[in-house]
Amino acid sequence: MTAQNIAARAFGYVDPNFPNPGGENDTSIIIYGYTPSIAIAAFAAAWFFLHLITHTAQTFKYRSWWWLTFSTGLVFEIIGYIARSLSAKKDPYHLIYFVLNYFFIVTAPVFLAAGAYTILSALIARLGNKYSFLRPTFILAFFITSDTISTIIQVAGASLVGVKESRHQDPTTANNILLAGLAYQVFAMSIFVLLMVTFELRARHAIKEHGLQVFCLSFSISTLMIYMRTIFRLIETAEGLGGKLSTHEVYFACLEFAPIALVALLFCIWHPGRCLGAKVRSTNEKHRT
Template structure:
């Protein structure tokens, strides 16, 4: 394993086996803090591409257009890991590659999270508003807006970090901007996790009657994985450039890539369009009819 070369302060990695091309967009150091692995980047791009095909195909066959935000997130993941592959194989010093991979990999989970927020709204619509502390429209409006605002702040901070590092200037202020965006995202996501957990607890009998147990389990795990990834990003940024979390790719692989890879796998197997239907909101009449059919079936089984 290559040890970071400390230049002047706590951050300044230069790969001795990869000479700096000193091109127009090259920085004097590798901002990652390591040379990215081409194996991880290529595998991740391929993984998300396969699942993009799977999710989009199921969206089309089930007419669940509301789940297309998830496919959008997968496209962002693919672009991000392609840019990371270019960093790994072609030029790890290139600022453009770094900014592109950061922008798309950080932004992608926003679209994935939007899909997760929509799942909770769909479940509330089918199982009953009485089990939720907030209405479905409020959940969608608040959490999607929160993610959008926090992501804009994060991207602004990340771009400033890249610029400051390329100029060998102090990136502390830029890192604080990035940290503020992540802190708010973790705060909002924490509220969502509580809402999701309390809803499922209060609606546990109805969930069982509708046969949603496995789907709700997959949904819960997916939510926790997105939350774990967001907490990791917050901890990484709080530690600062040159910290252990940001300069060791194993943490990126285990706490950025792996959780999101599991999310897309779970929600591909338990596809929301197939498990919940083509529409997010259904009428009370349909909910009651579905409930009565499941109750009757349960009585027949007994």
Template sequence: MSDNERPSGGYIDPNFPNPNGKDDVPIIIYGYTPSFALAVFAAAWFFLMLAIHLGQTIRYRSWWFIPFSVGLAFEIVGYIARSLSAKKDPYNLNYFIINYFFIVTAPVFLAAGIYTILSALISWLGSKYSLLSPKFILWFFILSDVISTITQVAGAALIGVQESNRKDPTFANDILLGGLSYQVFSIGVFIAVAGSFLVRARRAVQERRLTAFALVFSAATILVYLRTVFRLAETAQGLNGSIQTNEIYFACLEFAPVAAAVLLFAGWHPGRCLGSTVRETEALNDEAHNNRNKA
């Protein structure tokens, strides 16, 4: 990308003149013109994953994992908006905000599903192996993600407004950075809690034949965390940084990790591996405990 393609005020695509509509901003906030092929592929991929996940959720009556399907639906909407940016108008502020809101918010629901998995594992294998109670894990980490995501979306929306008004968006970017920093911290704490539990419960995991699922759970959690770290690094560089202005980073560190995580859970669906509900796992665990006492 040459210097004349990236003016000091932001990126303008020389091959895609600005329509200058009422919802258009002077520059392309993405830092590039989004790839239509990537956006369409991503939307199709998440639609396929939604069908698989929703089908298994219904089949195994694992309604506790439904937030994961909601996250997949958000991914679809986000990438549809991104495809509209790529094909119709990359300068359109509404397309950018919808794209950013849904793609950034989707992992909150995906993470909520992951938090619920750990809660179910603790109920299934025994709370004695966990540093925190299942309920605390759900409430604390989901609330943390909600707070960080609201902050991120507010920062991103404000960036769009500032760009539209031709004002300095640095403060808005700092808000976005604050939300991402907290999210990286929060998921990092979750990884530590989950890792501690899996290490302490490794024998119980083997006895219940959940070793493969535990590995899938760990890998998917790390992938979602990788995506969050990428967003933090991108925002820390500031607008028009090398990460933000190269879509290859977005494809490899935003789309790919999330796509891989949802694929893993499609193959090892929590409903099939852990039971229909968290309450059911608690009942089975109590029954097994009572049987051991009788023996």
């Protein structure tokens, strides 16, 4: 399929106010299905950069190295939104900008979710195994393994989407691989959400005694935001690149950017390193909210 023929796709969109530069890496349509908003993209890049600095600084301050996975996720968000900003301001037809935006923003929350898994393990270790159906070591092993599997599948799928698009070929198979990775992530996170809710209900008195009510509320909201965002991405990917969710930026802003931006803010205010301490399995940390 040539760059000219790609315009025949049903979801083909051409911005009448943004002439196609016709460069080597430009497709004949805007694959997003719209011209991305520079305001959203630039604000998101700045927002996540600010939180990368504050999160990483607090991680070093409290020596909570286990929280660096969250900073890794923020780096992915920044790269993705910088690419999106280039699409919005410089050239929305540019394939490489789209691929970088798609790859990094889709895979970033995998690292953010890994931080959430570690928080639950740390809470169980501090408050008592009796409140959890599973031991913290098993939770870490199972969900980190699930994250690794999900990441590999999503990276493979997102990369193949980019390869297929660069060659102007049908990306359906690649999209299905990405869909499988997201489906597995939703499955794993569904189990995690159930474990989190049951643990917090059973340990509610211990949480109060340790002064961790506000932190646990922040943790719960953040986990649900990541979960909601993952479900959104699953449905969007199932629809395909030309679906309603992927071709209307309001859904992206409200169901991709906003939830993750809130997660970054909540964990910045109630940083896990400050509230739980330096070590995941430590039982003698001073708890503060």
